[in-house]
Amino acid sequence: MDPRTSAQDIMRCDLCETAVVQMHCDTCLVNLCTACVGKHMISDESKDHKVVKFQSRKSTPIYPGCKYHDKERSEMYCNQCDIPACVYCITSDQHQGHKILPLMQVCKEKKEKVIEERNELNETIYPTFQDIAFDLQNRMSQLETEYGDLSTAITKHGEDWHREIDKLVKKLKAEVDEMKNTQLQTLQKHLDEINKTMSNIKDEIESLEIVTVTNDMSKLLSVESNLYTYRDLPKKNMPSVPKFISEKIEVDDFSKLFGSLSSDKHGYSMKTTQKSPEAGSPPPVKQLLDEPETVTTIDTGFGVLNNVACLSDEEIWTSGHDSTMKLYSINQGSLHKSITTKSGNWPDDIAVTKSGDLVYTDTSDRTVNIVKNEKIKEVIRLQKWKPRGVCSTSSGDLLVIMDSDGYKQTKVVRYSGSTEKQTIQFDEKGQPLYSSGQYNRYITENGNLDICLSDGKANTVVVVNQAGKLRFRYTGHTPAPKNQPFNPRGITTDSQSHILTVDYINDCVHIIDKDGQFVRYIDHGLYYPWGLCIDTNDNLFVAHTKNDTEVIIKIEYMHIK
Structure with a gap:
């Protein structure tokens, strides 16, 4: 088994590659066996080698080198200049009167601040964004259903309107047919009377024609014409057709009559929303008390x-x-x-x-x-x-x-x-x-x-x-x-x-x-x-411990209307 590639093998010294690792140089990040420590220390005498037990590796602080004094470590920190500095820099005129702190202390405070910020990101901000992402994903799936329901409701309302309009059209057409039939019957009766009168007039004309050609004086003297009767014309009976007066509906007016879409306008805010009433007869809206009692x-x-x-x-x-x-x-x-x-x-x-x-x-x-x-x-x-x-x-x-x-x-x-x-x-x-x-x-x-x-x-x-x-x-x-x-x-x-x-x-x-x-x-x-439980008046009852005793407290947290 190759010790350099096998994950099952124990760690070996980076120098001799045979002995088991026992030590570690935090300066060079090299794993060492005990026998190779001395060899490593003299390999580069320009460095300050920090050799520790392998279990304590990476525990030695690594100070930055001073950019003004070669081979010196910057173990101090100038608060005014906001830079690390070595001992020689600190004693120079450049930092005279400045507030000097140990770099270890500054880094410790910096690390605490980073940890605090990391914890806030990890425990507060990131979970909050997770909640937002989950809510958005959940809302997106809900929207598919809700918009489908909305379209169905609009279609149903349109169908209801169509049914009502069809019923109204049918009713008006029935009234038209009834009015037509009534007027036609009246006119037919009047026409029958006119035709009968016309037949009588024709008979009258024929009778008068006979008299005009006779030499019989007695017939001529006895004839009586109905001319004056027929001169009295019948009363005119010509009923008019009613007009259909349609109401002109503007598009905006029609939209108002039919219905329109309305939506709540929300500014985005974390974990808050307005509660919408349930379908049917909603309960009276109650507001939360500023301070529960x-x-x-x-x-x-x-x-x-x-x-x-x-x-x-x-x-x-x-x-x-x-x-x-x-x-x-x-x-x-x-x-x-x-x-x-x-x-x-x-x-x-x-x-x-x-x-x-x-x-x-x-x-x-x-x-x-x-x-x-x-x-x-x-x-x-x-x-x-x-x-x-x-x-x-x-x-x-x-x-x-x-x-x-x-x-x-x-x-x-x-x-x-x-x-x-x-x-x-x-x-x-x-x-x-x-x-x-x-x-x-x-x-x-x-x-x-x-x-x-x-x-x-x-x-x-x-x-x-x-x-x-x-x-x-x-x-x-x-x-x-x-x-x-x-x-x-x-x-x-x-x-x-x-x-x-x-x-x-x-x-x-x-x-x-x-x-x-x-x-x-x-x-x-x-x-x-x-x-906990709620009574019919929205009073809250909570079981908890008070002075080492198990009690129930009744809390009013909502206005009663």
Whole structure:
């Protein structure tokens, strides 16, 4: 095996090419064995050879040579002249009275500044541009669909107009036909009367012709003409045809009548956008408060408090590392009810259904259970999968996050009762939507029916539409309150289709809009927040630690209109 080309061979001395490398010259960047060190030192006595152990190579500072004093190293730095200088330069008149610093100190400060700038580029600016690029790519794919929908809407509106115009034309033509038939019948009747009169006149003429040639005096004296009757002409009956008076429509007026395109004008800004109302009857628009306000604090007594779920505006369910799930009064802070899990395990997640029943997942028991009238009923039992996060949808379905045995796969399954209706696991390219592993993941449904999942391992909020197609991923916003990586836990949505998720490490709540754009933080004295939920009035409830006690705080963060 050739030692110069084999990647499997150990490193050899650059001089003898046989002995194993033990030393390194930081000045010449040469690898040496112990026997060749002396030979290398005398090979070029003009250099100040810095020979160190091979493991400590490249640790010796390399000072620049002085351009005014040959063979001298510039170990100092003149702050006024902004140049390195050797000892002889520093003592010369050229730098008299100048501020002189050790070059090592200057380079150390410079390196710290470079590291700081590199960190800002790496941790803040580059990820932000990554977010922008991802948003743009995501938006480009959305535009294809949305512009297709827009063209379809315009075509449909045109078809609606065509149908209405066709109906109007048909109606007017029917009226024309009816008017024509009526007038023709009237004229025909009048014509029949004229023809009858003309026949009578002809008979009258023939009768008078006979009298004019007779010599019978008595006939002549007895004849009576109806001339005066026929001199009284009938009333003229010539109905006129109605005119069609068309309204002249200018092009601009027609565009206004038919409809026009309107678009929101946005200046580009990082992670902010205006929320557009949903189709149908949108909820009243609410504005965020300038300063959120803590209204209520509830001491739960849990050792570890993970999950909260509003039963109503007066009561809230809680669970943690305890087999007991507790229902508290929000206003009084008193305990109303306790339910112990069927297996004695603590619940991984809880939710409240549309009908007000409590749902919880039991990971160790592989079950999803529902509590009705304080009685626990198993609704789902899994094989080879373990249920984790759960939520109840607006349609009454359950969305369940589950991990495979061995935690190699993660998916979301929609259930109607105990019947599996939908599985969401991969994107359009066949790649997993969610990270795998034994980590915290929570789920909720947004007002636009998007499915929002907080992925604690990937430090990401993954949002798919109702069909399971990826809409966007949210990876946090910088700068964060504590400048730590985004670490989402509990997740919920409000009436404005905002997505809210706690950031466990940065002690805050992120609010993003339905399209994944950052809106603001709620950083309101939170400490290791975990679970959160929203009541019907858009009050936010967050479980966190206060003075070594697990509490729930109620936060008003939105104007109520």
